[in-house]
Amino acid sequence: MDQNLALLLIPIAYLIGSVSFAVVVSKCMRLPDPHSYGSGNPGATNVLRTGNKLAAVLTLIGDALKGYIAVILARILLGDASLSSTMGSWVLCGVVIAVFLGHLFPIFHGFKGGKGVATACGILFGINWILGAATLSTWIIMAIFMRYSSLAALAAAVFGPIYFVFLFGFQPMGAALLVVCLLLIWRHRSNIQNLMNGTESRIGSKKKTVVASEKEST
Incomplete structure (x- = not known):
């Protein structure tokens, strides 16, 4: 693939990532703007x-698919060399970071994006299904035993790059995944503070819906 055309994959990945499915699904199903209630985070x-x-399920699937599609599209166009130490490898790294940044700072939604857990999962499955499955399993195990979704996401984020190095050795993609990991941790800084204060909500804890809250305020 021509080098200039290959570099175009990076801004394309950012645009793909900029589609916030929380906003799109909410509009299609006539639900409130996800920025206007709860945590204000446009996520599942x-x-x-x-x-x-x-x-919520459609939002989760959509956010994961955009990460997966961006990576798979790049891998197909770049060819088999996309994970080796070549120009293609660095472009793929750029695609990974770009689609994730698109989710965090979407140009289509005033740069107000989500925390990136589902999109990161899609990215990992796009790179390698074993890598994705291992990281997802980490999230599931942590979520079951600790019952904190945010803590599970943080653990999965940390182990993602580690699993990559274990499977493929030290490659540029490992550094790209480390950047994704650090960005995801940064986006969860309020959750980290809540965990430290003991105020973070557990999975399965009962919460009032937006509709119920609106009724109570009227």
Whole structure:
């Protein structure tokens, strides 16, 4: 693939990542803007606060798919050399970081994006399904035993780059995943503070839906 064309994959990945499915799904299903309630985070967990489980699932799937599609598209166009120490490898690293930044700072939604957990998962599955499955398993295990979604996400973020190095050795992609890991941790800084204060919500804890809260305020 021509070098200039290959570099175009990076801004394209950012645009793909900039589609906030929390906002899109909420508009299509006539739900409140996810920025306007709960944590204000446009992600599946916050959408679930409306009480609409289908909307939350669609948001989760959409955010994961955009990460997966951006990486798979780049790998197909770049060819087999996309994970080796070549120009293609560095472009793929750029694609990974760009699609994740698109989710965090979406140009289509006033640069107000989510925390990136689902998108990061999609990215990992796009790189390698074993890598994705191992990281997802880490999230599931932590979520089951600790019952903190944010803590599970932080653990998975830390282990993602470690799993990559274990599977593929030291490659540029490992550094790209480390950048994603650090960005994800930074986006969870309020959750980290809540965990330290003992005020973070546990998975399965009962919360009032947005609809119920609106009724109580009227």
